[in-house]
Amino acid sequence: xxxQTHVDIHSEWGIVAARQAGRKLAREIGFGSVDxxxxxxxxxxxxxxxYLYANRGQIxxxxxxASGKRGIKIIAVDEGPGIKDLRRVMEDGxxxxxxxxxxxxxxxxxxDDFNLHSELNExxxxxxxxxxx
Amino acid sequence: xxxxxxxxxxxxxxxxxxxLKSKSEHALYHAQQFSKEMMEKDMSPEETVSLHLSVFQxxxxxxxxxxxxxxxxxxxxxxxxxxxxxxxxxxxxxxxxLESELNVAARMQQSLLPRGEISLDSVDLGVISVPAGKMSxxxxxxxxxxQENIGVAVADVIGKGIPAAMSMSMIKYAMDTLPEQRTxxxxxxxNLNRVVERNIESDMFITMMxxxxxxxxxxxxxxxxxxxxxxxxxxxxxxxxxxxxxxxxLGVSPKVRYNxxxxxxxxxxxxxxxxxxxxxxxxxxxxxxxxxxxEMIRKYKHLSAQEIVDKIFLDxxxxxxxxxxxDFTLLILRRKV
Numbered sequence: 001x002x003x004q005t006h007v008d009i010h011s012e013w014g015i016v017a018a019r020q021a022g023r024k025l026a027r028e029i030g031f032g033s034v035d036x037x038x039x040x041x042x043x044x045x046x047x048x049x050x051y052l053y054a055n056r057g058q059i060x061x062x063x064x065x066a067s068g069k070r071g072i073k074i075i076a077v078d079e080g081p082g083i084k085d086l087r088r089v090m091e092d093g094x095x096x097x098x099x100x101x102x103x104x105x106x107x108x109x110x111x112d113d114f115n116l117h118s119e120l121n122e123x124x125x126x127x128x129x130x131x132x133x
Numbered sequence: 134x135x136x137x138x139x140x141x142x143x144x145x146x147x148x149x150x151x152x153l154k155s156k157s158e159h160a161l162y163h164a165q166q167f168s169k170e171m172m173e174k175d176m177s178p179e180e181t182v183s184l185h186l187s188v189f190q191x192x193x194x195x196x197x198x199x200x201x202x203x204x205x206x207x208x209x210x211x212x213x214x215x216x217x218x219x220x221x222x223x224x225x226x227x228x229x230x231l232e233s234e235l236n237v238a239a240r241m242q243q244s245l246l247p248r249g250e251i252s253l254d255s256v257d258l259g260v261i262s263v264p265a266g267k268m269s270x271x272x273x274x275x276x277x278x279x280q281e282n283i284g285v286a287v288a289d290v291i292g293k294g295i296p297a298a299m300s301m302s303m304i305k306y307a308m309d310t311l312p313e314q315r316t317x318x319x320x321x322x323x324n325l326n327r328v329v330e331r332n333i334e335s336d337m338f339i340t341m342m343x344x345x346x347x348x349x350x351x352x353x354x355x356x357x358x359x360x361x362x363x364x365x366x367x368x369x370x371x372x373x374x375x376x377x378x379x380x381x382x383l384g385v386s387p388k389v390r391y392n393x394x395x396x397x398x399x400x401x402x403x404x405x406x407x408x409x410x411x412x413x414x415x416x417x418x419x420x421x422x423x424x425x426x427x428e429m430i431r432k433y434k435h436l437s438a439q440e441i442v443d444k445i446f447l448d449x450x451x452x453x454x455x456x457x458x459x460d461f462t463l464l465i466l467r468r469k470v
Contacts (some may be wrong), residue, residue: 033208034183041212092220092227105223106216 046076054080071131079123177215255348259438270297288341318356319393329384368401403467410459
């Protein structure tokens with residue numbers, strides 16, 4: 001297990017801190033500027049979801065390697081209300097916040113691997129990884 | 134992928150070089166064409182911005198740091214546009230998928246309607262039914278029994294689109310289970326009412342007119358469940374009158390009685406059944422009056438029943454600039470001999 005950064009999310013400052021940590025690690029791993037921007041956008045969305053729906057939680061960012069490839073993994077964990085209709089939140093055109101947010105489908109598009117686990121009244125864990133090409 | 138990136142880079146570089154040198158409209162036109170190619174190759178806005186920066190950095194040496202840095206901001210903003218663009222693409226794909234499912238459903242629905250002409254010496258029958266969207270909430274039927282009685286029906290589900298179409302198929306299946314009531318219009322409607330009342334939401338209603346013509350007695354027997362009145366044409370006096378019958382719409386109450394009425398058709402007389410999509414056609418923003426419809430039928434009455442309904446549909450479609458607001462069904466049954 002390599003470098004891991006934890007950022008607590010309970011305010012918008014936390015969102016910025018998580019972005020910063022993500023961009024730094026992405027740059028170190030060797031992602032280009034477009035991918036850096038994509039990764040930070042994904043982190044933003046995940047952190048905002050925590051902030052808006054669970055009030056508090058954590059973003060963990062780490063470097064991963066698999067079959068000779070390097071990548072960055074983002075884990076968003078909260079103990080919020082959980083997601084009732086998973087299929088619905090993964091649908092395009094559905095954003096509960098009403099705004100033009102990228103939402104979870106956006107995060108999935110920005111990253112390569114995406115995993116979502118949620119239990120009602122327990123919380124939600126989302127894992128998203130992007131590989132260096 | 135890598136190869137296309139390299140060739141895109143080269144193409145963009147050539148284009149930008151040429152533009153910076155000539156500042157010509159031609160180079161800009163070239164760029165516009167190139168943008169189509171980029172979209173075909175699935176290039177996102179953020180990749181385009183990044184491509185521009187890297188090409189520009191190569192062409193113009195020693196760019197001020199602020200210029201390069203400013204692209205970070207542009208890139209960040211473009212990520213949002215890129216996501217919206219991708220979402221748009223995926224929604225468009227989904228729309229195409231829904232569209233093709235709907236086409237299959239519409240074809241299925243068409244197969245529920247009777248097909249083929251009824252060619253009889255005794256009567257001349259014409260019918261046209263056109264949905265406002267892909268699926269119709271109108272239903273019509275015609276059928277012959279062994280005694281050559283001909284039954285005709287027009288039903289209209291209040292509402293349109295898919296929910297209406299699903300109710301319409303229920304009417305079709307219910308009709309099929311009631312062959313022995315085909316010569317008893319009131320009883321047929323009573324039975325259909327029971328089926329409809331039991332099976333559809335309380336906020337949905339169906340109106341229907343059913344009748345049958347006995348070619349031996351030349352009597353036309355009919356009953357209506359709150360349906361738009363039809364017309365009867367009296368050839369001898371060259372006059373039209375309304376074909377009406379009292380009765381509650383289907384689906385309101387479980388036990389409803391319907392009145393049955395009958396009239397005699399002389400040679401050349403005909404019956405017109407229609408859905409409210411016909412009378413709710415708007416010409417110059419106004420609903421057409423039943424008298425206007427009568428005049429249209431009169432204008433074409435020398436033609437065959439099928440030609441009359443086809444011509445009227447074409448005229449009304451044209452008058453509404455080819456925008457149907459409601460499903461349209463028109464049926465004519467004329468006594469020949």
